Amino acid sequence: xxLHSILIVAVVAMVTIALRFLPFFIFGGKKETPEVIxxxxxVLPYAIMGMLVVYCLRxxxxxxxxxxxxxxISCAVVVGLHLWKRNTLLSIILGTAxxxxxxxxxx
Amino acid sequence: xxxxxxxxxxxxxxxxxxxxxGYLVLAIGFGILLKTKGYGLxxxxxxxxxxxxxxxxxxxxxxxxxxxxLVTTAxxxxxxxxxxxxxxxxxVERYKDTGKKKPYLIFSLTDETYSLVCSEESIKGVExxxxxxxLVSLFNQTYWVVGSIIGSILGNIIPFNVEGIxxxxxxxxxxxxxxxxxxxKEHRPAVIGVLASVLCLMILGGDNFLIPTMVIIILxxxxxxxxxxxxx
Numbered sequence: 001x002x003l004h005s006i007l008i009v010a011v012v013a014m015v016t017i018a019l020r021f022l023p024f025f026i027f028g029g030k031k032e033t034p035e036v037i038x039x040x041x042x043v044l045p046y047a048i049m050g051m052l053v054v055y056c057l058r059x060x061x062x063x064x065x066x067x068x069x070x071x072x073i074s075c076a077v078v079v080g081l082h083l084w085k086r087n088t089l090l091s092i093i094l095g096t097a098x099x100x101x102x103x104x105x106x107x
Numbered sequence: 108x109x110x111x112x113x114x115x116x117x118x119x120x121x122x123x124x125x126x127x128x129g130y131l132v133l134a135i136g137f138g139i140l141l142k143t144k145g146y147g148l149x150x151x152x153x154x155x156x157x158x159x160x161x162x163x164x165x166x167x168x169x170x171x172x173x174x175x176x177l178v179t180t181a182x183x184x185x186x187x188x189x190x191x192x193x194x195x196x197x198x199v200e201r202y203k204d205t206g207k208k209k210p211y212l213i214f215s216l217t218d219e220t221y222s223l224v225c226s227e228e229s230i231k232g233v234e235x236x237x238x239x240x241x242l243v244s245l246f247n248q249t250y251w252v253v254g255s256i257i258g259s260i261l262g263n264i265i266p267f268n269v270e271g272i273x274x275x276x277x278x279x280x281x282x283x284x285x286x287x288x289x290x291x292k293e294h295r296p297a298v299i300g301v302l303a304s305v306l307c308l309m310i311l312g313g314d315n316f317l318i319p320t321m322v323i324i325i326l327x328x329x330x331x332x333x334x335x336x337x338x339x
Contacts, residue, residue, distance in 0.1 A: 005171050008180050009150070012167050013157040015184040016191070020213050023195030024202070033200045039332055040325075043296040044197035045225040047324045049284040050300025051190075051317070052218060056277040058313035074274060078281045086289070088282050092125045095278040100271040 066107035074099035111242075112234050119242035122229065123250070126219045129276040130161075130250040131257075132269055137164055138258020144172055151259040155252045160217060163187050189318050194221040201240075208241045215244040219276060222283050223247075228290055293336050299327045 027037045057075070060068045078095035085091070138151045146168075154164050163184060170180055194216050201224070202212050223229055223243050230236045257264060288297055303323040307316035 004174065005146070005150075007177055008170050008175070009154055009158065009167065011177050011180045012163060012170070012184045013154075015181050016158055016160050016163060016188050017214060019185070019188050019191040020195060020216055023192055023199055024209075024213055027196070027199045028203065033203065036329075036332075037196060037199050040328065041197045041200045043328050043331075043335060044193065044324075046287055046291070046294075046296035047300030047303075047328065048193055048197065048225070049222065049280060049287055050297050051304045051320055051324065052222065052280045053277070053284050054301060054304035054308060055190075055317065056280055058308055058316070061309065062313065070271075071274075071277070075277070075281055078278045079285055082282050082285045083289075086286075088286070089121075089124060091282045091285075092275060092278040095281070096128075096272060096275045099274040099278075100269075103271040104268055 067103070070099055070102040070107050073102060111238055115233060115235055115238050116242060118233055119239050119246060122223050123243055123246045125275050125279045126223070126247050127250045129219070129273055129279070130247065131254040132265070132272050133161055133276075134251045134254025135258035135263070135265065137161075137168075138255040138260075139262055140165070140258075141168055141255075142259050142262070144168055146171065148256065148259045151255040152252065155248075155255040159215060159248055159251060160188055160191075161251075186315070186318065190218075190321065191216065193321055194218075194225075197225060205237050205240065208237065212240055212244055215248050217247065219279065220244050220247050222280055226283065226287055226290075228286055295331060295335060296328060299331075300324055303327065 027034055033041075053075075057071055060071060063071075074095050077098045078091050081094055082088070082091040134155065137155070141147075141151050141154070154167065158164055158167065166183065166187060170183065175183075195213065198213075198216065198221070202209060205212055220243060224240050230239060233239045284297070288294065304316070304320045307320040307323065310316075311319060
C-alpha cells in the first residue's frame with residue numbers, strides 16, 4: 001500500500017516533468033529556434049494569460065449567483081484599478097481584499 | 108551564483124509577493140489536508156519538491172486515497188497538466204542560453220511562475236534577465252515548499268479568516284492580462300485566448316476544456332501568422 005502511494009507520487013511527478021520538458025526537447029535543441037516557435041513565443045503569452053484568467057473563473061457557469069458575483073465584481077475592481085493606477089501590487093491587494101470581504105461578509 | 112545583483116534580487120522578490128501570499132495559503136492547506144489523510148511531512152516535502160504543481164497536488168491526494176491504478180494516475184496528470192506544454196513552447200527562445208539553470212527553470216515553470224516571466228514587461232529594467240528568471244522560479248517554489256511544511260507540521264497557524272485569499276492568484280493573472288493588453292496595439296492573440304477558452308468552457312464544462320482550448324488557440328494563431336502586427 002505504501003509502495004503504491006510512492007509509485008502514484010512518482011508517476012504524477014514524472015508525467016508533469018515530461019510535459020514541462022517536452023517542448024524544450026523538441027524545439028530547444030537546435031542552434032536556431034524554428035521560426036514558427038519564435039512566432040508562437042511572441043503571441044502565445046497574450047493568449048495564454050487570457051486562458052489562465054478564464055481557467056481561474058471556470059466555476060462561474062456552475063458556481064451559483066453569489067460566488068459568481070463576488071468573482072466578477074472583484075475582477076472588475078482589479079481591472080478598473082489597474083487601468084487607473086497601473087500599480088500591480090495595489091490592484092492585486094485591493095482586488096483580493098474586496099473578494100475576501102464579499103465572500104466572508106456580504107454574500 | 109557569483110554575480111547576483113542586489114537590485115535583481117529585490118525586483119524578483121517584489122514580483123513574487125502576490126505569489127507568496129497565494130502559495131503560502133494554498134500550500135498550508137495542502138499540507139494540512141495531506142496530513143489528515145495520513146501522509147505526513149516526508150510526503151508533503153516530496154510532493155511539493157518533485158511534483159510542484161498546485162492543483163495537481165490537491166488532486167493527487169484524492170488519487171492516493173482512492174488507490175487508483177498507475178495508468179489512471181498518468182492519464183489524469185496528462186489531462187490536468189497538459190497546459191504546461193504551452194508554457195514550454197512560448198519559453199523555448201527566452202530560456203535559451205540559460206546554461207546550468209535551464210533544467211530548474213523548465214522544471215519549476217508553474218502557472219504563476221510562467222505569468223511572471225512570460226512577458227517583455229516583466230524584465231523591463233532588469234539587469235540580468237537569466238538571474239531574474241532563476242530567482243523568481245526559486246522564490247516561488249520556496250514559498251510552496253515552506254507552506255507545505257508549515258501545513259504538515261503546525262496545521263492551521265493563520266490567526267484570521269483567510270477564506271477567499273486564494274483570489275490573489277486570479278488577481279495576479281488579471282493584472283498581467285491587463286498590463287499586456289496596455290503594452291500592445293495588437294489585441295488579436297489576447298482576444299483569441301479569451302474567446303476560445305470561454306467557448307470551450309461553455310460547451311465542455313470546467314473539467315475538460317483546457318486541451319481543446321489549447322488546440323483551437325494554436326490553430327487560430329497559426330491562421331493569423333503573418334497577419335498580426337508586432338514590432339521587432
